Amino acid sequence: MKSGYKxxxxxxxxxxxxxxxxxxxxxxxxxxxxxxxxxxxLEGTPPHQRPIDMSKDPVCVKAHEGNxxxxxxxxxxxxxxxxxxxxxxxxxxxxxxxxxxxxxxVTYDQKGCMYTPHVAAVDVDQHMKITNxxxxxxNIHPLPQPGSGxxxxxxxxxxxxxxxxxxxxxxxxxxxxxxxxHPWMHGYMAVVKGPYAVSDDSGSFTVENVPPxxxxxxxxxxTYGTQTQKVTVAAGKPxxxxxxxxxx
Amino acid sequence: MAKLxxxxxxxxxxxxxxxxxxxxxxxxxxISTHGALIDEQMADTMVEAxxxxxxxxxxxxxxIWKFSGRKPTATIGNFxxxxxxxxxxxxxxxxxxxxxxxxFGQKAWANLYFTPASPNSMPVQVQAGQFAFYFRYPGPDGxxxxxxxxxxxxGTQNFFGLDPDHDPDSKDDVVTAELGxxxxxxxxxxxxAKDVNHSFFVRELRxxxxxxxxxxxxxxxxxxxxxxxxIVCSQLCGLGHYNMKAYLEVMSQPDYEKWLKQKATEQ
Numbered sequence: 316m317k318s319g320y321k322x323x324x325x326x327x328x329x330x331x332x333x334x335x336x337x338x339x340x341x342x343x344x345x346x347x348x349x350x351x352x353x354x355x356x357l358e359g360t361p362p363h364q365r366p367i368d369m370s371k372d373p374v375c376v377k378a379h380e381g382n383x384x385x386x387x388x389x390x391x392x393x394x395x396x397x398x399x400x401x402x403x404x405x406x407x408x409x410x411x412x413x414x415x416x417x418x419x420x421v422t423y424d425q426k427g428c429m430y431t432p433h434v435a436a437v438d439v440d441q442h443m444k445i446t447n448x449x450x451x452x453x454n455i456h457p458l459p460q461p462g463s464g465x466x467x468x469x470x471x472x473x474x475x476x477x478x479x480x481x482x483x484x485x486x487x488x489x490x491x492x493x494x495x496x497h498p499w500m501h502g503y504m505a506v507v508k509g510p511y512a513v514s515d516d517s518g519s520f521t522v523e524n525v526p527p528x529x530x531x532x533x534x535x536x537x538t539y540g541t542q543t544q545k546v547t548v549a550a551g552k553p554x555x556x557x558x559x560x561x562x563x
Numbered sequence: 564m565a566k567l568x569x570x571x572x573x574x575x576x577x578x579x580x581x582x583x584x585x586x587x588x589x590x591x592x593x594i595s596t597h598g599a600l601i602d603e604q605m606a607d608t609m610v611e612a613x614x615x616x617x618x619x620x621x622x623x624x625x626x627i628w629k630f631s632g633r634k635p636t637a638t639i640g641n642f643x644x645x646x647x648x649x650x651x652x653x654x655x656x657x658x659x660x661x662x663x664x665x666x667f668g669q670k671a672w673a674n675l676y677f678t679p680a681s682p683n684s685m686p687v688q689v690q691a692g693q694f695a696f697y698f699r700y701p702g703p704d705g706x707x708x709x710x711x712x713x714x715x716x717x718g719t720q721n722f723f724g725l726d727p728d729h730d731p732d733s734k735d736d737v738v739t740a741e742l743g744x745x746x747x748x749x750x751x752x753x754x755x756a757k758d759v760n761h762s763f764f765v766r767e768l769r770x771x772x773x774x775x776x777x778x779x780x781x782x783x784x785x786x787x788x789x790x791x792x793x794i795v796c797s798q799l800c801g802l803g804h805y806n807m808k809a810y811l812e813v814m815s816q817p818d819y820e821k822w823l824k825q826k827a828t829e830q
Binding site: 493 | 692696722739806830
């Protein structure tokens with residue numbers, strides 16, 4: 316009887332240990348979640364953003380009455396903050412974290428005959444929800460590089476059409492997006508692996524859910540290209556990274 | 564039954580001619596110097612074809628009325644000279660009709676296609692691409708800078724692929740999404756297709772010309788009335804063809820100069 320009891324206890328302890336070990340390999344415990352914050356700035360005078368003439372579609376003109384739209388190749392806020400910069404971890408991510416895919420889809424809207432957001436970041440295999448909020452038909456056409464592993468497509472969305480669900484298979488920074496019907500519409504989809512962020516109007520960003528470790532952080536802007544920085548994140552101590560692009 | 568058919572036939576023919584004769588549907592206003600010639604040609608065609616149409620239908624009605632329900636032993640008349648003469652006569656009749664229309668219309672056609680643009684006409688380039696029209700004015704130097712198709716970038720509004728940093732002639736070129744012209748000034752429209760076939764059609768100007776990729780085609784016209792008119796693509800060019808249009812703005816000379824100056828600042 317005593318040996319049987321010992322055996323039962325040992326077996327349950329071993330099972331418990333096995334379970335804990337199995338589990339700890341896959342989940343990153345919340346207490347150890349870190350982040351990387353920072354700002355992106357532009358040094359110098361940004362290039363002049365041109366006004367867009369949308370007269371070919373009166374619906375688009377109406378949406379911008381009194382407030383004409385402009386190109387968005389370089390968007391600088393007050394204080395020199397550079398918006399629409401994609402921040403992602405290009406090196407240092409454990410494979411388990413790199414292949415984690417958020418369950419929330421990234422939204423991409425067609426509003427006022429412009430893409431909102433102008434630059435969207437999304438993970439490989441993460442869903443995108445593409446909507447048309449305009450009372451005119453759009454035909455969204457992402458153009459990945461041939462041979463990248465992502466296949467291009469285009470789809471019409473008349474007013475009231477259901478959202479399009481899109482998924483990208485490989486990392487690509489970035490995919491050009493155009494509208495086949497409205498030639499001035501232009502945006503980007505940056506497909507990355509792991510945590511990411513896109514800088515806001517003041518140039519600031521926060522990359523969430525970064526496990527402790529050492530990483531290479533890459534910043535990509537459509538006109539100025541990429542810059543990298545090495546960042547270390549420790550438990551309870553967020554990493555910081557700041558980038559400065561030079562206007563030509 | 565056959566007599567009923569004969570009567571119905573003639574009634575339908577007359578009923579369809581009535582709105583044409585009464586001018587129930589009027590053509591759009593004519594704002595062009597050659598528009599009157601085109602409208603006259605249209606009217607001549609209507610009259611010629613209309614008279615022939617009514618004559619043919621009424622004749623058909625008479626034949627059906629007169630010769631239906633005959634006894635099987637009745638004699639059948641023949642067209643004098645037989646079938647060959649009948650066909651020959653039809654060919655000559657219709658042929659003369661078409662020839663007449665061609666002769667009447669030669670002035671309208673020659674005006675547009677056999678007359679070159681006058682030396683003091685204003686050149687404007689138009690590029691048709693899926694699915695919009697863009698226009699380019701040469702600017703004060705009067706020259707169009709070279710086009711580099713590899714530099715075309717719609718995201719930065721470089722629709723023509725210009726390189727003003729390296730081509731001095733491109734520096735003052737003005738690219739617009741609307742065709743602004745001064746009234747009563749001859750415009751020489753230089754047409755360029757970026758990708759596939761399109762067509763330039765302004766109904767009030769009475770002009771209609773296809774863009775063909777690889778061909779440098781041109782049109783000339785003079786707009787005589789201030790206003791805003793639609794330029795529509797009238798050659799099926801893809802899924803956005805239904806939405807492919809631009810606007811022609813005919814303005815007084817001072818308004819046009821103000822407009823062009825404003826557009827130049829938006830480059």
